[in-house]
Amino acid sequence: GESLAIIIADVDDFKLYNDTYGHLAGDSALKSIAEALSRACRPTDIIGRYGGDEFMLILPNTNEGGALKVAERLLERIAQLQFRPEPEAEIIPLHLAIGVALYPDDGTTKEELIAHADAALYESKARPVTEKKITLAHEEGTDAELLRYPTSAFGVLHGLVRTVDRKDHYTKRHSEREAEYAVLLGQALKLSSQSQRALRIAGLLHDLGKIGIPDHLLRKPGPLTETERSVMRQHVLLTERIVGGVPQLTDVLAAAANHHERYDGSGYPRGLKGEEIPLLGRILAIADAFSAMTMDRPYRKALSWSTAVQELRQNTGTQFDPAMVEAFINEVLPQIDQEKAKAA
Incomplete structure (x- = not known):
C-alpha cells in the first residue's frame, strides 16, 4: 500500500498574541501563516485549518523522511515571517509546534492517525522554544509512543480524549x-x-x-x-x-x-x-x-x-x-x- 503522513501544526502561544493585540491582528497573523504554509507545501499536499490556531496537512505518498523535510520547511517559513501587530510596533516572533503521524506505521484509519498526530503535537508544545518543535508519533520516549502499547484501540481513545481536551x-x-x-x-x-x-x-x-x-x-x-x-x-x-x-x-x-x-x-x-x-x-x-x-x-x-x-x-x-x-x-x-x- 501507499505511504501517507499527517501533520498537525499549532501556532505556539497564539492565544497570548490574540489577547494582547486583538482579533484583527490575530486574524492577519493567521492569514499570513496559512499563506506561508501553503507555499511550503508540495502540489500534491492538502492543507486546511484545524481548530482555532491549528492547521492540518495531509501528505500523500510520503514516508518519514519526506514528512520531516516538509515539517522542517514549515518551521523555517514561519520563523522567517515578521509579525507586526501595529505599524509602529516591534516585530513579534511566532513559532510552530508540529506533530507527525505516518500511515500505516501509526494507524490505518483517519481517527487513529489524527489521534497520534495530536498526541505528538502535545509533546512538541511541551518543549522549550529553543528546541525544534517536531515530534513523530512513534518517537521513542514520548507520550505519543505510549499510544502504541499495549493495545492500539485504547491508544486511539486516549488520543481522542486529549483532542477533546484541547477543544x-x-x-x-x-x-x-x-x-x-x-x-x-x-x-x-x-x-x-x-x-x-x-x-x-x-x-x-x-x-x-x-x-x-x-x-x-x-x-x-x-x-x-x-x-x-x-x-x-x-x-x-x-x-x-x-x-x-x-x-x-x-x-x-x-x-x-x-x-x-x-x-x-x-x-x-x-x-x-x-x-x-x-x-x-x-x-x-x-x-x-x-x-x-x-x-x-x-x-x-x-x-x-x-x-x-x-x-x-x-x-x-x-x-x-x-x-x-x-x-x-x-x-x-x-x-x-x-x-x-x-x-x-
Missing part, C-alpha cells in the same frame, strides 16, 4: 471527576471489579463525541438555544459511534451511550425509561450530573454541594434512579468528604 478544557476535568464518582458509586452498589473498570473508562470517554461539536457551542458563555441544544445532544450518538468501534467495550458503551437518558423516559437519545436504561448508564447519569453541577461553567458558577444534593433529591424518580441517588448521597459523598479532608 474544551472543562470536558477533561469533568470527565475525570465523573469517572471517580461513578466508580465510587459502583463500589457502594457492590458491583464487580469488571463493572467498576467499565464505569471508569466510560466516565473518561463519555463526552468523546464533543470532538464533532463546534467550538463556539462548547465555549458559549450563555445558555444554548433549542437548536444549539439539539446539536449538542448529537455528542452522545457520536460518542456511541466512536466507542462502538472498539472491541470488548460493550459495558463501557452501555454506560456512555445512556448517561443522558432519564428515569421517567424523557431523556435522550432513545427515551428509555426506568430499568430499560442499563444499570451502568443510570450510575453514570448521577456522576455526570453531580460533577457538572459542582464545577464552574462559562455561563454560571459552580453550585454548592448542599444545593447539588438538593437538585439530586428533587429529580429523584424523574431524572435519576431513586436507589442510585440514595446510595450516592449516603455512601459516596461522605467518602469524598473524607478524601478532601485528608488532602487538606
Whole structure:
C-alpha cells in the first residue's frame, strides 16, 4: 500500500498574541501563516485549518523522511515571517509546534492517525522554544509512543480524549471527576471489579463525541438555544459511534451511550425509561450530573454541594434512579468528604 503522513501544526502561544493585540491582528497573523504554509507545501499536499490556531496537512505518498523535510520547511517559513501587530510596533516572533503521524506505521484509519498526530503535537508544545518543535508519533520516549502499547484501540481513545481536551478544557476535568464518582458509586452498589473498570473508562470517554461539536457551542458563555441544544445532544450518538468501534467495550458503551437518558423516559437519545436504561448508564447519569453541577461553567458558577444534593433529591424518580441517588448521597459523598479532608 501507499505511504501517507499527517501533520498537525499549532501556532505556539497564539492565544497570548490574540489577547494582547486583538482579533484583527490575530486574524492577519493567521492569514499570513496559512499563506506561508501553503507555499511550503508540495502540489500534491492538502492543507486546511484545524481548530482555532491549528492547521492540518495531509501528505500523500510520503514516508518519514519526506514528512520531516516538509515539517522542517514549515518551521523555517514561519520563523522567517515578521509579525507586526501595529505599524509602529516591534516585530513579534511566532513559532510552530508540529506533530507527525505516518500511515500505516501509526494507524490505518483517519481517527487513529489524527489521534497520534495530536498526541505528538502535545509533546512538541511541551518543549522549550529553543528546541525544534517536531515530534513523530512513534518517537521513542514520548507520550505519543505510549499510544502504541499495549493495545492500539485504547491508544486511539486516549488520543481522542486529549483532542477533546484541547477543544474544551472543562470536558477533561469533568470527565475525570465523573469517572471517580461513578466508580465510587459502583463500589457502594457492590458491583464487580469488571463493572467498576467499565464505569471508569466510560466516565473518561463519555463526552468523546464533543470532538464533532463546534467550538463556539462548547465555549458559549450563555445558555444554548433549542437548536444549539439539539446539536449538542448529537455528542452522545457520536460518542456511541466512536466507542462502538472498539472491541470488548460493550459495558463501557452501555454506560456512555445512556448517561443522558432519564428515569421517567424523557431523556435522550432513545427515551428509555426506568430499568430499560442499563444499570451502568443510570450510575453514570448521577456522576455526570453531580460533577457538572459542582464545577464552574462559562455561563454560571459552580453550585454548592448542599444545593447539588438538593437538585439530586428533587429529580429523584424523574431524572435519576431513586436507589442510585440514595446510595450516592449516603455512601459516596461522605467518602469524598473524607478524601478532601485528608488532602487538606
